[in-house]
Amino acid sequence: MTRKAFVTGSAGFIGFHLCQRLLAEGWQVLGLDGMSDYYDVTLKQRRHQMLLQSQAFRAVEGLLETPGLVRGLVEEFRPDVIVHLAAQAGVRYSIDAPRSYVDANLIGTFEVLEAARAVPPAHMLLASTSSVFGANAQMPYAEVHQADHQMSFYAATKKATEAMAHSYAHLYTLPTTMFRFFTVYGPWGRPDMALFKFVKAILEGTPIDVYNHGDMRRDFTYVDDLVTGILRLIDAVPEERVGDFDSLSPVAPWRVVNIGNGAPVPLLAFIAAIEAALGRIAEKNMLPMQPGDVPATWADATLIEALIGPLPRTEIGAGVQRFVDWYRDYYQV
Template sequence: MRYFITGTAGFIGFHLARKLLQDGHEVVGFDGMTAYYSLRLKEARNAGLAQFPSFRFVQGMLEDRALLEGAVKGFNPDVIVHLAAQAGVRYSLENPKAYLDSNLIGSWNILEIAREVGVGHLMLASTSSVYGANPGIPFRETDKADEPLTFYAASKKSMEVMAHSYAHLYKVPTTAFRFFTVYGPWGRPDMALFKFVKAMLDDQEIEIYGEGKMSRDFTYIDDLVDSIIDLSMVAPSESNRVADIDTLSEQGPFRTVNLGGGQPVGLLDFIEVIEKTMGKPARRKMLPMQKGDVPRTFASPDLLLALTGRKPETGLDEGVDAFVRWYMEHRSEID
């Protein structure tokens, strides 16, 4: 199959593209190579994908409609996976316009192009942040998600709503999948695991927000990629509606799906796993909850399991160990 993926120099896009290429698919990657974090890391990911003859890379911003349109139409993909976005919850407090440009205008360009080419399945990366401070656990796709706590979350929920309208108007089968704290090798430097490991190796304090009382539903990257690929084969339609728990719209081929295992871990327990893996204690600096943070995330994986037959299962010990080993091997190349 032919996959067009935005964000292939990013953490998740790199892993997804590499797995698809290893499995014999064709991939065109599109990425803006922005300086939100280390370009050396993005370039190293890109170099890994460039080794595959069935991979082609196009550098450009999502807001560049003509370039994006030419890249998609010249490839005629079976599936579009839109992962590129301005990421980061806290950064959205500093530079909200970056989220407006990428996550709204850029995503609208993707919707328009998907409509024009009549793609078989449009897949959009959303986030567990859309649930805000949802009091009910686990978070189910049928829960209300109309009270985002950050502009990042608001931009992702807005993308979902725009996509629903396009699915209704133009019948483009669309799946919006909501990530839950993804981690693993080649991860982003602004994520907790990367920051904690780097600080501990440098004998610096790690900053623990919310006095360590928060919990997160951590999802290992390989599990996430498997889930995305599994879902790519299940374009929303009445033929695969799941009774009682489905979010398949009555108005068009649109569905939201959680990508999480439903196994939340407390932040202090997470840190203990890192300490055990690294064989040294962390110097801890306790800080209050940051603006926009939520106390917990907790995915219900029931819909994902019903649609694909599996859900994320990798244990935290295994996943953290894989990240630490990767970081130790590549540190000199990416710091």
């Protein structure tokens, strides 16, 4: 029988790519997206339009936090798997508009958990973020490391969703995997992310803002590699411990898993890859560190590879070139 997945945030960057792959692999997919105006809604609408070319995809537009909306959809669709990706994203924006993070991330996730309690899926998978590691300076970041000192309200809400999901996994025996994503990039990416902003500015001949005077590193993860990780983890239901590095809860079928490239790239090397792909040199506006930001991220991939085997790791130059090719085609520049 055809497997069914309910995906929140299906018009988002990662949700769009995940739905594409699920459909290509023969799944039936129900997507929910709030089409918030945090960034260009037209980009989100174009993503959904592409997904709707498949008869196996159905799109619903609505806010996660609407009481009973998600539960009603789940009761009707009865998915085998729920993948909860929808969230209010962005570290900086959480300083200016914290209420939107309460609504989308906390209340929205509560609605998803309630829906799963009513109609339990075989596996529930929810997105968190590498930002939850916050002030932890021990690298590479492992899932069993302390993550108690978040440095942005965005990260705080995502850490809260990990705890919320754990309680539901314990109380209602809901098999749950949390993902901690590491700086995802690629075609159809978000306009608020550095790669998108840098490419746009360089093509327009305007300076790019380089924070902490360029002394930063990020574990840039190409979106196709990340989606491969999500797809393989669907069948890695949290049941048995795979080693002392496993984050599996002692009291619930719940685990948190890093999905990252496992190789941090200096910010200036990332910018150099963009310059090479564009054939232009960026004018750099060197600035101090922004509030809520961290100087480096680096994923320990031991757990995910123990669960699903080695992941593909797209080299930064190749990944950036694919984004630039998409950007030039999409915006005709």
